[in-house]
Structures are given as structure tokens and as C-alpha cells.
Amino acid sequence: MSTRIFGSGIRRREDPRLITGSATYTDDLTLPRMAHAAMLRSPHAHARITSIDTSRAAAAPGVVAAYTHADTEGAVAPAPCAWHLPDSDLKMADYHCLAKDVVRYVGDIVAVVVAESRYAAEDALELVDVGYEPLPAVIDPEAAAAEGAPQLHDEIAGNQAFHWQVAGGDVDAAFAEAEVVVSDRIIQQRLIPNAMEPRAALASYTRATGELTVWNTTQNPHIVRFLTSLVLGLSEDKIRVIAPEVGGGFGSKIAAYPADFVTMFCSRKLGRPVKWTETRTENYQATTHGRDHVQQVELAAKKDGTVLGLRCTVHAGMGAYLSTAAPGIPTILHGLMLSGVYTMPAVREDVYGIYTNGTPVEAYRGAGRPEATFMLERMMDVLAARLDMDPADVRRKNLIPRFEDGHDVVTSLTYDSGDYPAALDKVLSHADYAGLRARQKAGPANGAYLGLGLATYVEICGLGPSQVAGAIGFQGGLWESAIVRFHPSGKVHVFIGASPHGQGEETTFAQIVGSELGVDPQDVKVFHGDTDNTPMGWGTYGSRTTAVGGAALALTARKIRDKAKVIAAHLLEAAVEDMEYEDGKFFVKGAPDQHKTIGDIALMANVAWNMPKGVEAGLEASTFYDPPNFTFPFGAHLAVVEVDAETGAVTLKRYVALDDCGPQINPVIVEGQVHGGVVQGVGQALWEEAVYDEGGQLVTGSMLDYALPRADLLPDIEVLSTVTPSPHHPLGVKGIGEAGTIASTAAVYNAVLDALRPLGVSSVRMPLTPERVWQAIRDAKKSAP
């Protein structure tokens, strides 16, 4: 049975409620006496507030109250940043939940109106009178770091939030001995995560008890609870945070947001439930963005393609304030991955985190690793072009050979296991790479240039252990927890600290319990996302839920098995040492017919009529699992594109994704994660960009202007895998949530540039819209000798 459950693509347990419209997301909730909040947001990217008057709004029909910063003074602390990057001269500006004196991005909250209906609250926003004195704004991180740039925070010179460096090996020597040095300037454009469910908070404060319950669209309710206790000065035991159904996050639901704290404040002040749900416009303006790097990068190599070292400087736009986890994203999660899958003797990177008048930037699917993978994978292709080698050959020359139990790399990490050459070879042969190259050599057909793009990657998942968390300044732990409870009938409840929001762990975690204990996954119900009835956990991000929480759960199931064995031995009047376990049955060695099932044991443990001496009643266990190391999933992706030289239009013809996330608990779910991840990365390469104008207005302020991937623009993705277990995870699993996004932007970009190479184009700024590609072709033609 166990083999059938683990690795089986069973239907998801969470789906019946989702496909019938019976699931409850935050905005679906209504409580008695509930009022509605609407946020008045700054229309200016940077301005001084000269006056503010809410009296007309407060008097409007249906309005209950209107508040500004002055009303929250002493009652609401600034929204905290919880990643205190060490050795980086980190300067954290106060992120006031309601702006104090100055607004610093379009979307900064200036006032809140609470009314009997959402329509009434939104109507009254227009009646709040605010005087602004506009100040100069700056959006580009490099420009913001330059002399004479507008300054965002009085006490922070040069807009510099931090300067962080990672260095390993002798990078200067590497460049001194290099036979070739290639370089590029890469813009990792700002992206808008676009979880389909807008963010929302429903806060309900009970004056009589001093208790606050908050339903919140969050990826990490326990972190929100902890930060709420700090921001609102409430005692943590009186706060309950519930993440009900959450409609996607992609990193944008990690942060603990000002609007959420303001909503909680309103409920507390008014003694009634208050709900706030953002509009999509607000989501674009004020829910965190991703990426926003300007990277200057150089790669040193020998003439035969052997890589010697990488050197780079990154200006990372942080937006106007540091969001909850922001400082760790362009640094720890980026810089430590710079050597990727290659034997790289030396690296050095300087990262400057820069305040700008944009929306705060946070983790966005992949969070730091796509920006690292892109940089490295792009440079491998640039190097290949310079040396007139095939990109696959340059990669092969430098790939770390297969290893099963630990490989130290120059950035000080120890990768767990990997077989990068096998991944690359499998992709190349599946796609008939040689055949595609031959077709390409034959020249363009009807003006359509064929391009092939590779990305071989390794990423870092399963964030933990906690000791490392402390060392890197993360203000929390990074372990995970699980409780498994058997009921008398043999049915199981599982409680986990992680908080999935679409990834399907109600199913895969049931499969873990099912395969460890021989129960039907349909009999295992997984509870998550409620701080009052789940154990402490650190949340779902960084592809860590299965990599860390899944380990906690597997170990818990094994504790149950150990106890059950003792009970079974007692019931079968045998010695524990003589007991065997297989597929949910406990029996004496050599006598499998005489057995007790886990169901028999669950009944006995719960009624406890006949227990072995000294064994407690009940069949329940828990584990707090702190992993010994990260996990390192990897893979190889190939994109095949056609570029129309006349129009600049790019068509993605084929996409082959090979990802190795270790053993797959549910391959159908793994494939779904790959599909979604790849498409998000393709979106960055080809369509998506958050564009601000000179004055700091968000030009791509709605779904009309921000180009999201649509069904008709994409081919089917060909999904492959290899299986290299992690040596330190009890199930060997590594994580798959972000892999697709990490590889696909680079693969598609490389493919387009490969197609454009005969036309003399060597760099185009993302996204690769027809206009930009066409312009690049034109410019190359003009400058051709």
C-alpha cells in the first residue's frame, strides 16, 4: 500500500469545496455588526502632507469613523521589517501604517474610512481633504543611489538601506588570469505578483475579553500573529490569526501589511468587526512587488570555456520602505546562489539595497534565485557566443559532477545532492537538441528565426535550519511542526504549522501519513492556517512546506508507528523486538496472518482497555523539525522560440522542463507546480513589467496595462524529471514550488537572444515585447558596419 500512496497522482482533497464555490476566502466572510473599511491612498509618489481633514468624510451617510496617522499615534507602531541583515549597515525607515507627514509612494495610506457598507466607505474617501506639497521622486534604484537624487528618508543618506557582500575564492586572481571576460548589464524588471485573490483582512475585536481574531489573506498566520502583538501592543495569546482559503500568494502574502494593521486598529477602536478588501488597483499600488534589480556582471573564463570567476554589483530597488522579509531576498537568497550548478572557483557580489519611491519590493516566486539564475545563465550564453561554442557544451564543461551526499560551493553553502549532467543530457535528448540546431543552421523560414535557450539551475529550498536563520538575521525560526492524532475509528487529523494556499498539501500530507502508516489518504484530514488550533509554524514560502513541514510530518508518523508497535506487541503477546510492520499491519516476524492493523491499535489506544504497562492512552504525536541543511532542487530547461524579424514578435514554440525535486509524493501536483511556475517566468521574459513614469506614477496600474500570461499565448509544457533524493530529508524530498519560475525566464530570454544572434543583437531589455525586439533588430542593423 505504501508504495501506491507515495508517488500516486491522486485527486486533491481540497478540490470539492473549490470547484463548487463552497470554499471560504477572507472576503467571503460576513460577521454580525461588521463594518467596511476603505483606504485613502496617496496619489503622489513623494509629497509632504500639508493638511488633512476627515470631518466631511466622517459626516457622510453611512460612515462610522475616519482616521489618520494622528489617531493611531501610540496605538499602532510602524509595520516591522523582520529580516535584520547582518554586516550590511542596515537602515530601516519607519513604515507608518498611516503616513506621517510624508507619503513616499503612490499607494501609501493616508487615511481610513469605516462605513456600514463598502460602497459608502469608498464614496467617503473622496470627502477626505488632504493638502500635498509634491516632492521630487525617484524610481530607478541606480538613479536613487546617485549623487543629488531625491532623498526619501531624512535620516538615511543616499537612500541606501544596506550594502551587503558575498565573496568566496580569489576573484581578482580569477580575472587576472582570465583569457576571456564577458560582461553584461541586466535589468531584472519590477514585477507585480498578481495572486488572483486580492488581499483582505477581517478583524474582530471583543472589548469584553480583549481578544482579537483576524482572518487574513496570508501565507504565514503565525508570523502575522506575532507581528500584530508588536504593532498593536496586544498580548500574543489574545490574538488569533486565521488564513482561511487563500487564493495564491507567490510571496505577496508574506508581508504583514499596514492596511491589515489599520483594519485591526479600526476594529479595536470601534469594538465591532471591520473588513477591508483591496481593489485590484490597490493591489497593484500597495501589495508588494518583486525583482527590480540593476545588475552589472562580469564572468571570467579560459578560452576552452572553463569558468574562473563571477563578479557583480547589484542595485536592488526596495521601494519606499522595507517590507517584512525584503532585505533577505536580493542578498541571502540571491548572492549565495551565484555559483549555481557550476564549478566556480571565485565569486564576489556587492548588493546595494536602495529606497525608491515605488511600492515596497518583497519575495516574489523564486525570490532572489531567479535573479541569480538569470544572471549566471545569461553569462553562460554570452560566453558561449564569444567563444563560438554551443551553449550546451559550455555548460557541460563546467557542471558540477554527480554527488549524493554533500558538495561545498564557493559561496559557503553545502549542496545536498545533485546530478546536473544527467538533467541536461535528458533534456537535450528529449528535445532532439541536435536536430533543432540543424534546423536553425538551415536559416530562417519565412522571416522566422529559430532560437534555443537553456537554463541549468540549482535552487535553495526548505529554508532552515533555525541556527542559520539567526545567523542571517531572520527574526524568527525556520523549523516546522506537525501533530498527528488518531481517532478511535482509525481516522486521522493532522495539524501543521505551515500554511498552504493552493499548493495541495491537504492531499500530499495525507499521502505522507497514508504511506507511513498504511491508512487511506481519504481518511486523513489536514488542518492548517489557524493559530488557535495548529502548532506554531513559520509559513509557506521558499518551497519549504513539504521540504520542512513534510519532514516534521513523516517523523511524527514514525513516532506513531513506534508506539503502535509496542501496543501491537502487547496485544499479540510478543516481544517488541520481534514485531514487524508492513503496509499498516503489525505482526510477529514470520507470522503476517496474525496481525493488528493501525486501525485496531488506534481503537485500543483510544479506549485504553488493555494497554502495555507504562504506555499512555491515545495515539497522537508531534514533532518540531529543524532541518540540518537546506535542500537543493535542480534541473534543466529548454525553450524553443521563433522570432519574426519583421515584427519583432516572439512565439514560444516548445518548452521542456526537467526538474529534480527528489521523490515525488504526488506527480500530478508536482507537474502543476511546474506548469504554473514556468508560465510565471515566461511572463517575466516576454510580457510583464511594472512601469512607473518619471513622476513615480504607476503606468501599468491595472490588468488592462500589465500584461499577464493568457491561455492563448502558451504552448503545452513538456515536463520531465529525474529523482535525486536529498540525503538529509526523511523522505528525500526537496521542494518544487518555485523551480519553474527560477529557470524559465532565463531559458526564454536565452532562446530569444539566440534567435537574434544572426541579426547582431546581443542584449534586449525585458520584457521582450515585439516593440523592443523590433527596435533592437533595427538598432543592430544601423550600427552594423
Next chain:
Amino acid sequence: MTVPVSITVNGQRYDREVEPRLLLVHFLREVIGSTGTKVGCDTSQCGACTVLLDGISLKSCTALAVQADGAEVTTIEGLAAGEALHPLQDAFWEKHGLQCGFCTPGMIMASHELLRVTPDPSDAQIRHGLEGNLCRCTGYQNIVRAVRQAAGTTAGQR
């Protein structure tokens, strides 16, 4: 000022007084508490709010409740026949056509329309037919598979 409307939703008639500016989607979600239909945007781009109005699909954030006066609305909650899932629902489940589920009600209703107009669509027709519905989780591939499977059964007939 309010006006009376009479709207039948999933077979049940609702007589209510509403503001003339009230959007149909808010009538569904807030006035009668039928929250299966979602709101994902404010520019009619995402399709999360898709319902059937007298059998034809409509983004319910683009219509006023008063425009649905006298009409029959079918939402995701009204698609299954009691316990028995509609073939589209079953196919989305079977083919893993959803992850977070937020786009799913609208996606299923839009697929319903697609199969009504094109009972046996090609993959390209499915992709084209769903271009007005956004999903950030699935990359659409399994949604296409689901619609294709449903097309092979009895979808669009009901």
C-alpha cells in the same frame, strides 16, 4: 434611492431593493450571500466573476443588478445537480485544473460557455476561448486538459 429587482439565482427567486449602481457581482456576493462567484479585478479583465445570465456567460462585474432584473443567473453554486458534480467540475478535479481555486468558479463558467458554443473544441480553440479568464497558478495547461475531457462527456448540455 433604491429600486426593486427580482432576480432568480440558481433556481431561487430573490426580490430585493438595491441601489441602481449596485453591480451584479455584489448583488450575488453581498445581497444574497452567494459568495462562490469571485471578484479578482476592477477593470473586467480577470473573469473570476463569470456567471451565466439566461444561459449565456457574463462577467458579472460588468453588469448592474438592475440589468439582471427578471433574469435567471447561474453561478458556480448552481452547476452541480445536487451531489452530482457537473462534468466540468469533475474534469477540473480529475485533471488538476486548479490550485488555489480562486479563478476556478469563473473559469468553469467560462468553459461552460465555450462548450456551449463549441462543443468539441481543439486545444487552440480552448486556449482562445479562455483568454478572457486569468489564472496565476496553473499555467492553463491542466485547465485546457480539463475542458477537453469535459467536452468528451456531456458538458454544455445542461
